[in-house]
Amino acid sequence: MSQSELTREVARRVFASEFNDSTYAFKESDDERAPNYALLPTGDRANRVFVSGTLTETEDVGEESEYWRGRVVDPTGTFFVYAGQYQPEAASVLRETEPPAYVSIVGKPRTYETDDGTINVSLRPESISVVDDETRDRWVVETAERTLDRIEAFEEWESEQEAPESASTAPTNEYAQMAHEQYDSPVINYRNDVIQALESLETVGNDDAEATV
Amino acid sequence: MSDVRQHADDIHAQFSDHIDVDIEDVEERLTTLVDEYKVPMDEARRSVTNHYLEEAGLEREDISGGDSEAATIEDVDEPEEWIDLTAKVIELWDPRSDSVAQVGLLGDPTGTIKFTKWAKSELPALEEGGVYELRNVVTDEYQGRYSVKLNSTTVIEELDEDIEVGNDTSEVEGALVDMQRGSGLIKRCPEEDCTRVLQNGRCNEHGEVEGEFDLRIKAVVDDGIDAHEVIFDKDATEELTGLSLEEAKEMAMDALDTTIVADEIREDIVGTYYRIEGPTFGRYVLADDVEELGGPADPEELLIKARSM
Numbered sequence: 001m002s003q004s005e006l007t008r009e010v011a012r013r014v015f016a017s018e019f020n021d022s023t024y025a026f027k028e029s030d031d032e033r034a035p036n037y038a039l040l041p042t043g044d045r046a047n048r049v050f051v052s053g054t055l056t057e058t059e060d061v062g063e064e065s066e067y068w069r070g071r072v073v074d075p076t077g078t079f080f081v082y083a084g085q086y087q088p089e090a091a092s093v094l095r096e097t098e099p100p101a102y103v104s105i106v107g108k109p110r111t112y113e114t115d116d117g118t119i120n121v122s123l124r125p126e127s128i129s130v131v132d133d134e135t136r137d138r139w140v141v142e143t144a145e146r147t148l149d150r151i152e153a154f155e156e157w158e159s160e161q162e163a164p165e166s167a168s169t170a171p172t173n174e175y176a177q178m179a180h181e182q183y184d185s186p187v188i189n190y191r192n193d194v195i196q197a198l199e200s201l202e203t204v205g206n207d208d209a210e211a212t213v
Numbered sequence: 214m215s216d217v218r219q220h221a222d223d224i225h226a227q228f229s230d231h232i233d234v235d236i237e238d239v240e241e242r243l244t245t246l247v248d249e250y251k252v253p254m255d256e257a258r259r260s261v262t263n264h265y266l267e268e269a270g271l272e273r274e275d276i277s278g279g280d281s282e283a284a285t286i287e288d289v290d291e292p293e294e295w296i297d298l299t300a301k302v303i304e305l306w307d308p309r310s311d312s313v314a315q316v317g318l319l320g321d322p323t324g325t326i327k328f329t330k331w332a333k334s335e336l337p338a339l340e341e342g343g344v345y346e347l348r349n350v351v352t353d354e355y356q357g358r359y360s361v362k363l364n365s366t367t368v369i370e371e372l373d374e375d376i377e378v379g380n381d382t383s384e385v386e387g388a389l390v391d392m393q394r395g396s397g398l399i400k401r402c403p404e405e406d407c408t409r410v411l412q413n414g415r416c417n418e419h420g421e422v423e424g425e426f427d428l429r430i431k432a433v434v435d436d437g438i439d440a441h442e443v444i445f446d447k448d449a450t451e452e453l454t455g456l457s458l459e460e461a462k463e464m465a466m467d468a469l470d471t472t473i474v475a476d477e478i479r480e481d482i483v484g485t486y487y488r489i490e491g492p493t494f495g496r497y498v499l500a501d502d503v504e505e506l507g508g509p510a511d512p513e514e515l516l517i518k519a520r521s522m
Contacts, residue, residue, distance in 0.1 A: 011390050013437040050388050050435065052484075104484030106390045126391070129484030134508040138486050139388075141509035146437045148519055155522070194519045198512040 011050035011106055013143040014040055016077030017193045019049065023119040024182040025111045038109035038121065041183045042150035042190050043157070043176030051079055051123070052104040052131065052139035058094045068094035070128075072103060075140060075197035080122045081105060090125035097128075102136045104129050137201055144194045151194075154179070154187050217243050220258055223295070224265070232269040239265075254293060255351055259366065281349045287323035287382075289361070292354035298361065300326075301344045301376050315339055319347075319361070320378030327360040329353075334365040346370040385443065385498055386488045386506070387436030396431050397475025398461045400424025428458050430478060434489060434498075442497050443489055449500045454478050 014022070022038040026045075037045035053074040061069045062084060068091050070081040083090040090107075097103070107125040114120060157173040158180075179187075221240035228234045239261060246257035281295035289296070300319040308316050314332040317339075318325050328350070330336055339345060348368040350361040363369070395410060402409045402416035403425050409416050411424045430445040430453070451457050456464075456478065465471040491501035 008433060008440045008442075010438060010440050011388070011435045048390075050390055050437070104388065106388075106484070127479075127483050129480065131484050135485060138506060138509040141512050141515065142437065144512065144515050144519070148515065148522070151522065188522075191519055191522050195516065198516045198519065201509070201512050202516075 009035060009047035011048045012040065012044060012046040013139070013146040014046065014049055014051070015143055015147060015190070015193055015197060016051075016053070016072075016074045016079050018042060018076075018147065018190050019051070019079060019109065019123070020077060020121050021183070021185060022046065022109060022121050023111055024178075025109075026178075036108075038111065039175065039178055039182060040150065041179050041185060042147060042187055043154040043173060043179045044150050045175055046109055048106065048108055048126075049123070050104065050106050050139075051143075052102065052136045053079065054136070055094075055097060055099045055101050055103045057099055058097065060095070066091060066095070070094045070103075072105065072123075074143075075200040076193040079105070080120070081107070081125055081128070082110075082122050083125050083128075087125055090128045093128040093130070097130060102131050102133055104131045104135060104139070140197050140201055144198050147190055147194050151187055151191055216254070217247060220254060224258065224262055227262070228265050228269065231271060232265070234265060255362075255364070259364070262366070285323040286319065286321045286326045287379075289326060289352050289359045292352055292359070294352045295349055296352060296361070297346065297348045298350060299344070299346050299372070299376065301378055302339050302341050303378060305339070305341050317341075320376075322377050322379045324379050324382055327358075328363060329360060330363040331365075334363060334367065336363055336365075336367060337369055339369070344372045344374055344376055346372055382490060382501075383493050383498055384488065384490045385434050385436070385441045386486075387434045387441070388484065388486050389432050389482050390435045390440070390484075391433040392475070392479045392483055393431040393433070393442075396429065397478055398458075398465050398471045399427050399429060401427050426458060426462055428456075428461055428474075430482070431497075432482070434487060443491075443500050444497050445500045445503070449503060450478075453500075453503055454481055 018041055021041050024039040026037055026039060027034045028037070035047045037047050040046055051072065051074065053072040055070055056073050057071040059069050061067050065085050067082065067084040072079040072081055083094055105123060105125050106127050107123045110122050110124050111119050112122065153173055154176045157176040217240055221236055221243055224239050225234055225236040242261045242264065243257050246252040246260060247254060252260070281297050284296040284298060286298065286300065298319065298321065300321045303318040303320045303325060305315060305317040308314065312332055313329055314334070314336070315330040315338065317328060319328050330339070347363065349366045350363050353360050353362055400411040401424055402411060402419055402422050404416070404419050404422065407416065407418060409418060411422070414421055414424065416422050428447045428450045430450050432443050432445070434441050434443050445453055447458060461474045464477070465474055486506035488504045488506055489498060489500045491499040
């Protein structure tokens with residue numbers, strides 16, 4: 001554990017819609033203990049994420065031992081959070097929290113294949129905390145900002161591809177390249193999710209701001 | 214608009230000793246470049262300044278210094294300010310892009326700051342450990358962190374003196390995502406000048422000792438780009454949690470277990486946003502000044518950006 005703490009993985013900010021599309025998982029080396037990454041469609045790798053949203057439902061779906069599933073909703077979709085005996089603290093928060101409640105979760109993306117072959121992405125929590133609406137709103141704005149930064153870098157990379165004469169000085173963006181190869185869904189979709197998320201924060205009476213478009 | 218006016222003012226002040234420049238004219242030239250041609254402000258400024266230089270038959274050196282002010286590194290708290298720094302090159306890093314000639318860290322008695330020197334500016338090379346007077350550098354900001362850019366108007370003069378580099382204070386803003394082992398109610402070695410944290414009642418240096426209780430938190434604050442390790446000493450921990458050392462001791466005594474204190478604190482702070490300021494010590498930031506962050510900034514600006522992408 002101490003080894004991995006030396007190069008602690010950053011907790012990426014990602015909305016549920018993009019998180020659930022991050023179905024491609026990979027490692028950077030053959031080492032068995034090398035960290036797993038989910039590939040974000042906007043072109044970054046995520047070993048860990050920080051998310052915030054509304055816990056709307058909890059259910060113990062375990063058979064022999066407790067295995068808690070929580071649904072955590074953000075403005076773009078739903079995170080599916082699973083905590084069992086190896087995440088005792090997170091499991092006890094899911095057991096004891098009465099939905100609906102705002103929560104923040106630090107956790108790791110996990111992919112699994114369903115019987116019909118679809119790949120689902122879920123969140124395995126390291127910690128779950130009950131938070132207030134201000135923390136949740138701050139997360140939405142922060143996540144919007146980080147997502148736009150990724151989209152910007154992706155689009156920059158894309159336009160460099162179309163202008164090969166500048167290739168020698170072009171910024172390399174290996175995760176944009178990987179996302180381009182692995183995913184079909186256009187990056188602009190996530191921009192639309194960002195807009196939707198930010199609009200959901202706008203309070204009534206702020207309508208004149210719309211005119212700035 | 215007022216921003217353009219400010220820059221126009223600066224340029225006007227630079228030339229007022231030399232030629233008769235109409236401030237409205239300066240402002241109009243800047244506005245045309247910035248609003249119509251979408252040129253970044255520093256480039257627009259450069260272009261307009263060049264125009265007047267040519268008109269007046271002046272060289273850049275004749276006017277430089279007119280608009281930039283002598284500053285110290287801790288003064289840097291705004292992007293796009295033109296300043297003069299006297300600083301030491303602490304470290305040079307490898308540039309990640311061909312457009313950058315040199316990148317690294319500058320220090321003066323008030324702190325440290327990143328600098329970038331553009332390849333196209335064709336400035337002389339800075340050396341690690343060298344002390345320089347850097348006239349007319351421009352400040353920049355990226356996600357709350359400041360840097361200075363050396364540009365083609367910058368004048369570099371090497372000084373034959375050494376300057377002391379001050380304590381590097383950093384500011385970290387982000388979500389507290391983890392509290393690490395060795396947090397909460399701990400015991401330290403009582404030997405003079407030791408203060409090591411005891412592991413199972415033992416000090417690494419002095420063996421088995423009667424420890425003294427202390428409070429501290431080792432946490433990770435993460436902004437989605439970097440994970441920073443932050444240490445809260447007793448005072449900072451008490452302030453952050455509202456839990457005093459005496460109360461923590463009582464709590465542990467009642468539970469016959471010291472770990473209850475860490476559990477209590479974890480529940481309180483993990484998942485919350487903070488802004489933390491303090492000196493850096495190796496890879497740690499020592500929390501001097503801590504502020505819990507409430508609601509977000511106005512999303513309007515981001516919305517405009519998103520809609521225009």
